[in-house]
Amino acid sequence: MTDSTIPTVRLGENGPEVGVQGLGCMGMSFAYGPADADASRATLERALDLGVTLYDTADAYGAGDNERFLSPFFRAHRDRVVIATKFALSIPPDDPTKRTIRNDPPYIRQAVDASLRRLGVDVIDLYYMHRRDVNVPIEESVGTMAELVRAGKVKHLGLSEVTADELRAAHAVHPIAAVQSEWSLFSRDIEAKVVPAARELGVALVPYSPLGRGFLTGSFTNAETDLTADDFRRHQPRFTGANAAANAALLEPVRAVAKAHDATPGQIALAWVQQRAAVHGLPVVPIPGTRKPSRVEENVAATRIELTEEELALLEPIAGQVAGDRYADMTFTSAGRE
Numbered sequence: 310m311t312d313s314t315i316p317t318v319r320l321g322e323n324g325p326e327v328g329v330q331g332l333g334c335m336g337m338s339f340a341y342g343p344a345d346a347d348a349s350r351a352t353l354e355r356a357l358d359l360g361v362t363l364y365d366t367a368d369a370y371g372a373g374d375n376e377r378f379l380s381p382f383f384r385a386h387r388d389r390v391v392i393a394t395k396f397a398l399s400i401p402p403d404d405p406t407k408r409t410i411r412n413d414p415p416y417i418r419q420a421v422d423a424s425l426r427r428l429g430v431d432v433i434d435l436y437y438m439h440r441r442d443v444n445v446p447i448e449e450s451v452g453t454m455a456e457l458v459r460a461g462k463v464k465h466l467g468l469s470e471v472t473a474d475e476l477r478a479a480h481a482v483h484p485i486a487a488v489q490s491e492w493s494l495f496s497r498d499i500e501a502k503v504v505p506a507a508r509e510l511g512v513a514l515v516p517y518s519p520l521g522r523g524f525l526t527g528s529f530t531n532a533e534t535d536l537t538a539d540d541f542r543r544h545q546p547r548f549t550g551a552n553a554a555a556n557a558a559l560l561e562p563v564r565a566v567a568k569a570h571d572a573t574p575g576q577i578a579l580a581w582v583q584q585r586a587a588v589h590g591l592p593v594v595p596i597p598g599t600r601k602p603s604r605v606e607e608n609v610a611a612t613r614i615e616l617t618e619e620e621l622a623l624l625e626p627i628a629g630q631v632a633g634d635r636y637a638d639m640t641f642t643s644a645g646r647e
């Protein structure tokens with residue numbers, strides 16, 4: 310592993326040791342408007358310099374494009390990076406806008422081979438089930454994922470957007486190193502059941518969208534007016550119309566705390582999610598997404614910010630006041646099934 314400038318933590322009891330902040334790579338190929346490939350490559354290199362070792366992708370990000378884009382970086386630094394990718398969102402070749410959730414064993418077996426080919430590596434360090442297909446018993450899906458571990462294709466297993474019961478059932482089949490779910494100042498659904506279950510089982514939490522998909526940085530206030538036509542956030546209820554205006558007003562205490570630390574609101578959002586580790590007693594490795602080297606520097610610097618009890622109290626009510634769901638279809642989340 311690298312000479313880390315940030316502390317490291319283990320994912321799960323026997324999982325990989327990673328820098329306490331990872332890097333979300335989705336936006337480099339998908340969902341958040343046009344990306345500059347050179348800037349994205351520089352961001353990956355800068356992150357590595359700063360001690361970021363967990364890199365997050367998925368087969369569905371740009372229908373394989375994101376894994377292909379990351380391949381040269383991963384291959385160049387194979388012994389220093391922890392590669393996390395995901396399966397389950399099947400994209401029909403005739404309609405790239407559609408996704409079907411697939412957790413059945415034949416699907417999983419072909420998905421892992423396709424990811425390995427695109428990534429150009431022999432083994433995936435952390436392989437997540439991206440979404441739960443409720444038509445397939447989770448024991449069967451995780452049993453197949455465990456086969457991949459035995460076959461040497463995958464080192465560790467993870468689950469994304471699962472309920473506490475699903476996590477327990479899965480962990481009984483094979484140790485789960487990490488649950489990846491949305492967790493931020495705006496999205497705290499998982500604190501009720503999933504986080505306590507993860508703590509009890511010794512599973513780490515990898516919060517995705519810890520910057521509230523960028524909204525918590527103040528870089529956009531209304532997805533319809535501020536973002537490009539193809540940006541996924543235009544379909545998320547909390548970022549449009551009256552909800553967006555109401556939610557922008559919730560950033561006031563974040564700005565006040567930021568000022569006290571000579572920091573940015575985004576850094577406070579990241580420090581808050583990082584401090585959930587101490588609050589809930591489990592490893593927490595947020596994976597903020599960025600395509601800009603200066604922003605990865607800013608985000609990594611947030612690992613050094615410690616919020617006081619008073620500041621945490623000021624930020625506490627925010628999530629309860631957010632207007633609008635985090636997805637248009639909440640059955641796409643663990644909260645929709647709890």
Ligand SMILES: NC(=O)c1ccc[n+]([C@@H]2O[C@H](COP(=O)([O-])OP(=O)(O)OC[C@H]3O[C@@H](n4cnc5c(N)ncnc54)[C@H](OP(=O)(O)O)[C@@H]3O)[C@@H](O)[C@H]2O)c1
Pocket residue numbers: 332333334335336341365366439469470489490516517518519520521522523524526528575596597598599600601604605607608
């Ligand atoms: N498991 C799942 O279902 C799931 C769902 C969503 C995401 N994810 C993973 O989680 C990762 C992170 O989530 P996310 O990308 O959705 O949301 P996020 O990390 O909360 O926010 C990303 C957005 O914030 C902007 N940003 C980042 N740093 C910034 C800074 N310092 N100042 C201002 N703006 C900044 C980024 O823009 P630039 O890129 O232009 O800097 C991007 O638009 C993804 O990349 C993906 O790997 C997983």
